Amino acid sequence: MTAGAQITGGQRHLLLPMQPTPNGALHLGHMSGPFLQSDIVARRLRQLGADVTVMCGADVYENWVLLPARQAGVDPAELCEDNAAQIRRDLAYFGIDLAYWANPLSRADREPYEELHNRLLGEAIAAGGLELRTERVPYSRRTGTPVYGVWLQGVCPGCREPAGGNSCENCGYHYQPDEILEPRSRDGETDLDWREERSWYTASASPAALAEELARRVPQEEFRSLALAYAEGAAPRTRLTAPDAWGIPNRVDGHGATICNTFYGYCHYLASVFAARRDLPNPLTAAGAETRVCVFAGIDNLAAALIGPANIANAVPELRNFDEVRLSKFLLFEKRKFSTSRVHGVWLRDLATLDRVHPDELRLYLATILPVSEETDFDLRDCVAFVNRHRGALRQALSRLARGADVEPFAPEHADTSPARLASDYLAFLEEPSEADARWLSRFACVATPLLPRLSAEIVARFGPGGDAVLPSPLGDDLSVEDLAPVARRQAPPPSTGTAGGR
Numbered sequence: 001m002t003a004g005a006q007i008t009g010g011q012r013h014l015l016l017p018m019q020p021t022p023n024g025a026l027h028l029g030h031m032s033g034p035f036l037q038s039d040i041v042a043r044r045l046r047q048l049g050a051d052v053t054v055m056c057g058a059d060v061y062e063n064w065v066l067l068p069a070r071q072a073g074v075d076p077a078e079l080c081e082d083n084a085a086q087i088r089r090d091l092a093y094f095g096i097d098l099a100y101w102a103n104p105l106s107r108a109d110r111e112p113y114e115e116l117h118n119r120l121l122g123e124a125i126a127a128g129g130l131e132l133r134t135e136r137v138p139y140s141r142r143t144g145t146p147v148y149g150v151w152l153q154g155v156c157p158g159c160r161e162p163a164g165g166n167s168c169e170n171c172g173y174h175y176q177p178d179e180i181l182e183p184r185s186r187d188g189e190t191d192l193d194w195r196e197e198r199s200w201y202t203a204s205a206s207p208a209a210l211a212e213e214l215a216r217r218v219p220q221e222e223f224r225s226l227a228l229a230y231a232e233g234a235a236p237r238t239r240l241t242a243p244d245a246w247g248i249p250n251r252v253d254g255h256g257a258t259i260c261n262t263f264y265g266y267c268h269y270l271a272s273v274f275a276a277r278r279d280l281p282n283p284l285t286a287a288g289a290e291t292r293v294c295v296f297a298g299i300d301n302l303a304a305a306l307i308g309p310a311n312i313a314n315a316v317p318e319l320r321n322f323d324e325v326r327l328s329k330f331l332l333f334e335k336r337k338f339s340t341s342r343v344h345g346v347w348l349r350d351l352a353t354l355d356r357v358h359p360d361e362l363r364l365y366l367a368t369i370l371p372v373s374e375e376t377d378f379d380l381r382d383c384v385a386f387v388n389r390h391r392g393a394l395r396q397a398l399s400r401l402a403r404g405a406d407v408e409p410f411a412p413e414h415a416d417t418s419p420a421r422l423a424s425d426y427l428a429f430l431e432e433p434s435e436a437d438a439r440w441l442s443r444f445a446c447v448a449t450p451l452l453p454r455l456s457a458e459i460v461a462r463f464g465p466g467g468d469a470v471l472p473s474p475l476g477d478d479l480s481v482e483d484l485a486p487v488a489r490r491q492a493p494p495p496s497t498g499t500a501g502g503r
């Protein structure tokens with residue numbers, strides 16, 4: 001486990017988990033990736049004396065939100081707002097602590113978000129770091145609007161499976177609109193009006209430059225190799241404007257009606273909010289390099305998190321790339337992908353209705369099975385067995401504890417921030433034979449807090465001076481599979497035709 005090797009205490013950190021698409025509520029698969037990992041790392045870094053801020057926001061300009069909005073007959077902005085509110089409730093339930101949440105369609109964020117993206121594009125063009133590329137764009141003859149992203153369907157040029165949008169769910173191929181085979185609109189139009197238009201792209205970084213960038217920022221060798229293989233397979237340039245009606249209005253020039261909502265641009269916006277609040281230079285500019293920026297993303301965002309930012313930072317001399325990128329693979333639910341479109345998984349809003357399990361217990365369980373280096377599986381029975389083992393160990397350990405023990409600050413014993421390491425330390429600590437001394441509770445508070453922020457605080461309050469020495473509910477009883485069964489949603493998949501963003 002090398003994650004954490006580059007992050008140490010005594011520094012200022014800005015942690016940015018990948019922006020969730022507001023097309024539905026969060027499930028445990030989302031949680032096991034960027035959100036739980038960044039939260040545990042943040043809490044651990046603070047224990048090590050670092051100054052840590054975590055910020056996040058909604059990917060409202062992902063054009064896949066247009067489909068559920070049309071199906072529901074609501075304004076896309078309204079759909080985004082409703083789903084983003086649910087996502088924030090899901091994050092709060094799981095104890096994910098954010099200093100700021102950006103909604104680029106909200107009154108507070110809209111104007112500065114658009115302004116920043118237009119300024120970045122203008123600077124990149126002025127710096128001469130971009131290419132204006134001509135491409136063929138399909139328009140609907142009926143509506144006169146571009147058939148782009150969610151509205152475009154056809155056959156993947158890579159694997160010949162049915163596909164849609166800008167990339168293939170089956171093989172991961174990212175295609176331009178005129179590459180898709182047998183193109184048609186989602187409404188069935190096959191006689192599309194192909195027009196030539198120009199859009200802005202970053203130049204392609206050389207493979208050698210990219211390899212050097214990756215070596216500095218990505219702890220896991222496997223992800224570096226995947227990114228290099230991706231860059232060799234396709235031109236590793238990054239699209240910055242699109243002939244899309246849904247997006248950030250391009251006020252720089254007419255080359256692309258909208259500016260793409262890149263992961264780098266989103267991070268740069270949050271970094272600008274951070275800078276304004278703290279009266280510091282933007283951490284993603286050369287002047288702000290004293291603040292380390294670490295981003296967390298799933299492997300489906302490999303190009304967005306690794307290649308795009310390297311290209312954009314190369315295009316504008318004042319811009320800085322992230323200091324570290326932590327990627328993760330997918331958590332499965334009973335051996336199959338979590339899926340919003342197929343309704344397969346366990347959703348946070350369902351879990352929030354249960355009083356037989358505390359969300360911190362689920363944080364701890366997920367921390368032991370995080371898909372950092374390989375896909376892992378969330379199994380309901382394993383989860384219940386784990387929760388009961390933990391409750392048993394906690395009861396046993398607390399029964400040995402002298403009541404009313406004073407809690408004193410207890411320094412972390414190492415500087416590793418890896419959630420898996422922290423979880424195994426904590427579980428081993430519970431099993432250690434211990435004298436019932438005052439230090440036990442202090443040490444418990446230290447090792448448990450990043451994983452169980454709310455439960456550990458409650459246990460310390462109850463077993464410290466003046467506490468009632470009673471285990472918080474629901475930890476006094478055992479959990480049963482029947483308690484969790486109502487939240488497991490399992491559905492057989494219908495034939496898939498490209499439902500990106502649904503994961």
Ligand SMILES: [Zn+2]
Pocket residue numbers: 156157158159160161163168169170171172173
């Ligand atoms: Zn494909």
